Amino acid sequence: MVIANKEEKITEEAHAYTPGLKIKSSLNLRKRRELPIAGKVLVNKGDTVDFDTVVAEMEMHGEPHIVKANLLLRVDAGEIGQHMLKGVGDEVKEGEVIAQYIALFGLIKRYVTSPIDGRIDSIGASGWVTVRTPPFTVDLKAYIPGKVVEVIPERGVVIETTASFIQGIFGIGGETHGILHVIVDSPEDVLTADLITPKYEGAVIVGGSYVTLEALRKAVEVGVAGIVVGGFDGDDLTKFLGYEMGIAITGEEEIGLTLVITEGFGKITMSPRTFELLKQFDGSNVSINGETQIRAGVIRPEVIIPHGEMRDRAVDDELSSGMKPGTPIRIIRHPYFGLLGKVSSLPVELQVTETESSMRVLEVELEDGRKVIVPRANVEIIEI
């Protein structure tokens, strides 16, 4: 069997390993809003919804509390049924006697009381009794304003809107919305504590290349809803969260605001394209979500600016068509980390880098005119 030279078989065009982050001034956005378990959908197809419209709700089981009734009564596990005053499904109040043991004509009395207001969930073979708090309802909000274009029975809806859409690289904190305020002059500026004043309560504020830990704390203090910024220090993240994050699975943090980082860790100028787009919508109501999951099934944080008008041609959520000369890219690793440019050529031959590894590379023309060679794995396509 003849084996062809692998290099000869690879065409000039190549897919980026790292999918590009989307920065789109206008797109037809469809958001699937789904409950994790079956529930009830509260809106209909064709309805118009706002940020806070509850589109679906689900009932969650209450918290279970285990009462080791047999041990408290000092009876065998198998005998617990004889001593129960309440049965499965009965409602009970905190402190109410649910089981008792009375012997020697009342000389020995032992009682078991319910630790909570709730319902008897089970009386187990091990002699344990589970009391569960009442079920509670969890709401699912629309998160973005738009039109309901599909109802997923018992699960949720698909909402459609026309919006600007910016993907960040990393975030913390969940879904929120607020009025957008760009509070620095340029994408290189640092977001410092003195820039954050009480007038930004409930707002989504935009910084430039970096946010200081003090600024973040001040933002929480004044009740800022969210921050969008180029970079943030890795050790400040630990200080802010109060623990060291090991893997990037976020969104559940209860930290008082949502933070979306657009470029990476450290001080990195925000992509001018992102900055300009945000600036254009200063004063608009925007949705942001810090949820990030960097595993298979990548989830990136996002900023959605609903504006209801198609400015450019409609771009579907299609896959990146690959890199070719002219494709705008961002370099995502040293020694050119954070720099923007465009692909000037895609050499077919592997090239040896300073590490002595032979790698598939590309030549990038940086915004300052310099031409540099970078491994293909170390760039991201900027999708526009």
Added chain:
Amino acid sequence: MNILRKPKEEMKYILATDVGSTTTKARFFWKNDEGEWRFLVAGEAPTTVETPYEDVTLGVRNAVREIEELTEYKILSEDASGIVVPFDGQRGVDLYCTTSSAGGGLQMMVAGNVKSITGESANRAALGAGSIVMDVIAIDDDREDYEKIRRIRSLRPDMILLAGGTDGGTISHILEIAELIKAAKPTPRLGVDYKLPIIFAGNKDARGEVKTLLGEEFNLSMVDNLRPVLEKEVIEPTRRNIHELFMEHVMSHAPGYDKLMKWTDIDIMPTPAGEGLAMQLIAKQFDTNVIGVGLGGATTNVYSIFDGRFVRSVSANLGMSYSICNVLKEAGIDKISRWMPFQIDEKEIINMLRNKMIRPTTLPQTLKDLIIEHAIAREAIRLGFLHHKTLATRLRGVKVERDIVDIFDQTLASTYIDMMKINVIVGTGGLLSHAPRRIQSLLILTDAFQPEGVTRVFQDSVFMMPHLGVLSTVYPEAAWEIFDKDCLLRLGTVIAPIGEAGEGESVMDVRLEMPDGETMEKKMKFGEIIKIPLPSRHEAKAKITPHHGFDMGAGHGKALDVTVEGGVEGIILDARGRPLKIQEESNEMLIDWINTLDLYPADAVKRLEEE
């Protein structure tokens, strides 16, 4: 398990794939004109488990198509709807098999009575079956019931292994744990349309009660007790059951797997299970004790086969990309920077690692980045091995007769792994395979595992251990032939006595009789490490005489006569002492090692030192 479609002697082509969490790797093997089974070519493509594709077979097809392009040989069916099996004289392969870790692999929760007894046995069984153990819940794990319930609820495992109690013993504890699971009502990760599988491998007298408690809400299966008596651990039935459930429930709910299951001739196996079989194959063929590591982006798997006993551990949160920040968290910055021959600002390392975490597919372009990644690799393996040793233990709860010496040695009391008796160390994973100089991967493995005595070091050449592991279940002869000739890269042999001394003091004298008849003598001083060229599959006769305070396994100061094998890096004489101590505040010694071993380009290292 299906049988082969042709007699082995008539087979000509074999295709194996590994559907990884990010990349699907296809490997094509053939029987050449000399009648030898060999690796022919590799094809790779992104895994397509997620939206918008949601069908793993697309990624498999793309990877196979690359093989087709490179070989100009057709494997896929005309309409690309499957793989042509068997080879029909024109196209196709005689066997197709695959491993998979897509979608995070098999994620389990383990529950048992006593953490150190049944919890540990259950943990070993689950890990041995190739799963990631998310947590071990036990009666005595120092958590309150509500905390345990909350934990079970939030984990959303693929299945739960419940064990506890010896046969005929008390059943109340196992029922308590079952109550907790029932109260938590955990839902499976891959959808809510099926019941969560629970395997009960505990006291068989509790089966009836466990069934009453859990039978209705869960998919409950019963297997033989893992610890029928304290002195015995029966893992195999549980392991088999985990594998069956993995196929029936977990795999069949992952996107496209129903299709892939029809393509393969033998059951799909979790990737770590394939890797584990490969390690076992090495131990069997060399008839020796082996330690292996699979250093991945998300996890570090360590395998040991010691005196015939196989143990696998997975450190689910130690890896080189997704989990790189966990290595930083667990090891601490000082332990990582001790492997770097230059000063670096703490903040810079933290930001660099955090950026790697959020952009896990990037590659080091500068030597500085490469050295930092190699430092992390040493710590990830070191920590993974420490974790492994906590699992590779004698059965707890059993009285063991010990020598008086052992009683004073906690390590000996807790793990049975004796590095002096480990003769082979094997490494696999992207970082090791892609290290620009082979000496780099050899030294990473040496620094992390600290082999003692005489130890051969191997590495997986182009990541095909899982493929060969699954192949070995049906065609071990072919698997080993490919393994030996194309997969196992012999890096070299490390000679390292145990002991410590002051800098410059004598450690050992080594006399080597090389294959060409030349004799070489080396006097090694404390802190030194050198390499002597000796190609793969060549042998030299060695007489190693340790000095006072040092031991090569024959006793303190006693000489050892041994035949040593070469490798791409030859023989490494390591007189740095065991345990290996690295001075965190000084990097002079490190620079000496780098220069002597020619680990990195010398001029670039010098530049970094001066920066």
